Amino acid sequence: MLAVSYLVHVSEGDLRKAITLLQSATRLTDGKEVSEKIVTEIAGVIPREMLDGLLVSCQSGSFEKLEAVTKNLINEGYAATQLINQLHDIIVEREDLSDKQKSVIAEKLAEVDKCLADGSDEFLQLISLSAVVMQQLVQNN
Structure with missing residues (x-):
């Protein structure tokens, strides 16, 4: 659930961006759990x-x-x-x-x-x- 709230934060409320990030993260993890770290990497957020x-x-x-x-x-x-x-x-x-x-x-x-x-x-x-x-x-x- 933490990754979902972080996804909302990273996408800045843009649902299309959130969906795209989630799709990319899911592909990257082969359907496994999407973590905050994965969302960070895909979104290009600087740690x-x-x-x-x-x-x-x-x-x-x-x-x-x-x-x-x-x-x-x-x-x-x-x-x-x-x-x-x-x-x-x-x-x-x-x-x-x-x-x-x-x-x-x-x-x-x-x-x-x-x-x-x-x-x-x-x-x-x-x-x-x-x-x-x-x-x-x-x-x-």
Whole structure:
């Protein structure tokens, strides 16, 4: 039942998307139980651990760590637009950031989203975004 509620969350209430994801997951598992992990993989959702790793590298203040984590995200095949959507939700929910810090990050998220839609390089846009997130998180400490 947990996978079903997660499927609803991932499909963002879009029944057609949920059905497509469920069909793909069922094919992948040969009719066995569909787990949350399978839904995550099929939907292209970035695991929370990877996002937490990105935020930890941002908090470290080390650009080298940030570059390595960003390269890893891209090498793993995750879409930059998916990262933007998930990162937005995480940033909005964080209580250790001021409204001003959140707005600076949200503005950069929007800018990066537009640049990606226009065909910009994912790595360069994610590094640029991560640098702004780093600046705001380090400023907080």
